[in-house]
Amino acid sequence: MxxxxxxxxxxxxxxxxxxxxxMDRLVKxxxxxxxxxxxxxxxxxxxxxxxEDLRRYPDPNADALKQALATYHGLTPAQVFVGNGSDEVLAxxxxxxxxxxxxxxxxxxxxxxxxxxxxxxDIPYRTVPLNESFEIDPADYAGEAGAVIxxxxxxxxxxxxxxxxxxxxxxxxxxxxxxxxxxxxDYGGTSAISLLAGHPNLLITRTFSKSRAxxxxxxxxxxxxxxxxxxxxxxxxxxxxxxxxxxxxxxxIASVEDxxxxxxxxxxxxxxxxxxxxxxxxxxFEVLPSAxxxxxxxxxxxxxxxxxxxxxxxxxxVRHFNAPRIRDFLRITVGTDDECDLLVxxxxxIVGA
Amino acid sequence: MxxxxxxxxxxxxxxxxxxxxxMDRLVKxxxxxxxxxxxxxxxxxxxxxxxEDLRRYPDPNADALKQALATYHGLTPAQVFVGNGSDEVLAxxxxxxxxxxxxxxxxxxxxxxxxxxxxxxDIPYRTVPLNESFEIDPADYAGEAGAVIxxxxxxxxxxxxxxxxxxxxxxxxxxxxxxxxxxxxDYGGTSAISLLAGHPNLLITRTFSKSRAxxxxxxxxxxxxxxxxxxxxxxxxxxxxxxxxxxxxxxxIASVEDxxxxxxxxxxxxxxxxxxxxxxxxxxFEVLPSAxxxxxxxxxxxxxxxxxxxxxxxxxxVRHFNAPRIRDFLRITVGTDDECDLLVxxxxxIVGA
Numbered sequence: 001m002x003x004x005x006x007x008x009x010x011x012x013x014x015x016x017x018x019x020x021x022x023m024d025r026l027v028k029x030x031x032x033x034x035x036x037x038x039x040x041x042x043x044x045x046x047x048x049x050x051x052e053d054l055r056r057y058p059d060p061n062a063d064a065l066k067q068a069l070a071t072y073h074g075l076t077p078a079q080v081f082v083g084n085g086s087d088e089v090l091a092x093x094x095x096x097x098x099x100x101x102x103x104x105x106x107x108x109x110x111x112x113x114x115x116x117x118x119x120x121x122d123i124p125y126r127t128v129p130l131n132e133s134f135e136i137d138p139a140d141y142a143g144e145a146g147a148v149i150x151x152x153x154x155x156x157x158x159x160x161x162x163x164x165x166x167x168x169x170x171x172x173x174x175x176x177x178x179x180x181x182x183x184x185x186d187y188g189g190t191s192a193i194s195l196l197a198g199h200p201n202l203l204i205t206r207t208f209s210k211s212r213a214x215x216x217x218x219x220x221x222x223x224x225x226x227x228x229x230x231x232x233x234x235x236x237x238x239x240x241x242x243x244x245x246x247x248x249x250x251x252x253i254a255s256v257e258d259x260x261x262x263x264x265x266x267x268x269x270x271x272x273x274x275x276x277x278x279x280x281x282x283x284x285f286e287v288l289p290s291a292x293x294x295x296x297x298x299x300x301x302x303x304x305x306x307x308x309x310x311x312x313x314x315x316x317x318v319r320h321f322n323a324p325r326i327r328d329f330l331r332i333t334v335g336t337d338d339e340c341d342l343l344v345x346x347x348x349x350i351v352g353a
Numbered sequence: 354m355x356x357x358x359x360x361x362x363x364x365x366x367x368x369x370x371x372x373x374x375x376m377d378r379l380v381k382x383x384x385x386x387x388x389x390x391x392x393x394x395x396x397x398x399x400x401x402x403x404x405e406d407l408r409r410y411p412d413p414n415a416d417a418l419k420q421a422l423a424t425y426h427g428l429t430p431a432q433v434f435v436g437n438g439s440d441e442v443l444a445x446x447x448x449x450x451x452x453x454x455x456x457x458x459x460x461x462x463x464x465x466x467x468x469x470x471x472x473x474x475d476i477p478y479r480t481v482p483l484n485e486s487f488e489i490d491p492a493d494y495a496g497e498a499g500a501v502i503x504x505x506x507x508x509x510x511x512x513x514x515x516x517x518x519x520x521x522x523x524x525x526x527x528x529x530x531x532x533x534x535x536x537x538x539d540y541g542g543t544s545a546i547s548l549l550a551g552h553p554n555l556l557i558t559r560t561f562s563k564s565r566a567x568x569x570x571x572x573x574x575x576x577x578x579x580x581x582x583x584x585x586x587x588x589x590x591x592x593x594x595x596x597x598x599x600x601x602x603x604x605x606i607a608s609v610e611d612x613x614x615x616x617x618x619x620x621x622x623x624x625x626x627x628x629x630x631x632x633x634x635x636x637x638f639e640v641l642p643s644a645x646x647x648x649x650x651x652x653x654x655x656x657x658x659x660x661x662x663x664x665x666x667x668x669x670x671v672r673h674f675n676a677p678r679i680r681d682f683l684r685i686t687v688g689t690d691d692e693c694d695l696l697v698x699x700x701x702x703i704v705g706a
Binding site for chain 2: 175
């Protein structure tokens with residue numbers, strides 16, 4: 001605490017990201033990174049962006065990237081907003097679109113950054129419990145709301161909502177922004193993009209950090225009506241005109257243009273996920289159905305914290321959340337099959353199956 | 354305007370950066386970029402960061418970069434904060450350290466992003482007029498203040514304050530944060546870093562976009578007491594845990610470690626600045642003394658807007674601010690000597706010397 005801090009700083013409880021240990025020979029399954037490298041075309045584009053031109057500011061509006069994303073998703077560039085990772089995109093959305101007098105609604109179990117943003121921008125919110133199967137029930141999202149946000153698939157559960165369920169929430173809340181965080185949508189889910197035409201209050205956020213394997217480059221984006229995007233642009237241009245550097249813009253464009261790599265990479269992760277889920281189920285784990293690049297699982301005889309600690313002793317890092325309802329779960333990133341096999345073998349040794 | 358926007362969005366007047374025209378063969382002297390490329394070591398480091406590892410998140414705390422900057426400046430890593438360009442660092446500083454009940458003080462003529470940040474975070478402020486020579490007078494910064502911010506050298510004037518003058522402001526305002534924006538300090542000014550030891554309320558911001566010729570990479574930083582830096586970290590970790598990607602961290606570290614390149618690059622710009630100032634003075638321009646990589650000049654017989662338009666017709670872009678007191682000035686980035694010669698020749702043709 002310091003007398004020099006503004007009031008909000010005293011009140012903040014910052015987000016704690018999954019650790020990035022600085023040691024080698026670790027099976028790192030804690031931050032939902034892709035087990036495979038990015039598109040070689042993206043790598044080449046980043047390399048090509050590293051030259052004399054770095055002395056120049058990047059395009060503040062990232063027009064070429066917006067055009068590439070618009071073309072890819074069948075939208076117009078005015079419906080695309082880009083930022084320095086989807087975390088920055090979400091931050092701007094909280095300030096620009098989710099802050100109103102009535103409370104923002106989001107699930108009690110979801111991306112734990114959401115309440116942090118509320119603290120940063122002084123946004124009133126109300127959490128809505130997932131049902132007993134850890135699913136979002138659209139019926140719970142009626143009533144007074146300043147806005148709604150949820151992730152689909154949800155994190156850290158991995159559970160997917162059907163498009164009809166999302167539409168039900170949009171119909172229940174046509175007067176406020178409904179933000180669908182699709183960080184993990186590329187692993188088998190159906191995007192809400194097709195709902196954009198009929199719902200000017202729908203905003204969808206996406207990231208290059210998971211399915212595009214570019215977490216190290218920091219690129220995220222949002223898709224929505226031009227009026228929602230304009231609100232984001234106004235905040236962005238009052239915060240940092242140039243959020244995306246030249247290497248990031250170049251790499252992201254090249255990634256969007258490499259569809260064969262993208263499809264193959266996602267398919268491999270989905271295949272490994274199903275294999276991993278089956279193996280853990282055979283060890284007695286309860287594994288929630290996942291449409292993400294991670295699984296969420298608990299063992300009836302072992303506390304989550306104990307399991308996470310025992311895995312760490314075996315140089316395997318997974319994510320454990322010491323939070324109500326989910327402290328017996330582990331969130332395990334889908335790695336390569338070899339990494340998954342190491343994890344399963346370690347779990348087998350620990351739970352003594 | 355949209356019913357979906359939060360209140361603050363309706364009130365915002367976003368910052369407008371200098372344009373980044375998408376045309377070749379332009380003499381671009383409008384955004385204070387370096388006329389010379391970055392350190393070859395920085396370029397190589399960015400290239401080397403482009404590979405398989407891009408699938409991994411970067412170090413959220415950028416420890417290696419903080420260590421490099423701490424070593425370079427003779428400070429501890431806990432005194433260093435890094436961000437996605439100094440604009441992001443400033444944004445966090447406004448929210449974390451400059452927002453208080455009493456008004457923030459800054460010069461009437463300075464970086465035009467400051468009042469935009471105040472709008473974004475609802476910070477009360479009071480502008481303090483520069484004197485008739487466009488200088489900051491420390492005596493004007495006494496009295497009630499929630500915090501103080503000014504640029505040294507100031508922008509867009511280029512005028513430098515002596516260290517004693519900065520110390521006078523620090524002594525007049527020991528109970529509130531005094532932020533010195535040193536974006537342009539490397540072109541002949543003396544940094545306030547030596548004052549950090551005696552002033553826990555002093556924060557200094559810096560950028561890699563000017564003297565390090567890495568505007569395209571987006572890296573900025575702040576130096577201050579550990580308690581000020583902690584305030585910034587708390588806001589940063591409530592906004593975006595990973596503001597700097599892997600290429601940015603790697604390139605910045607390599608740049609800091611290439612002192613010969615840095616000294617040579619700054620010296621060349623300073624030499625060209627003096628040459629350009631002299632040439633424009635000979636054409637009848639009033640040129641303010643500059644310690645930056647730009648000059649601020651006006652001609653007694655020609656309106657600033659007219660001069661800027663006439664230069665643009667000759668494919669030379671400079672920055673013109675349509676603002677009180679300075680609308681007859683042009684802010685001209687110091688380019689290569691060849692670019693400066695083209696500018697001077699164009700000015701000669703326009704003013705008919």
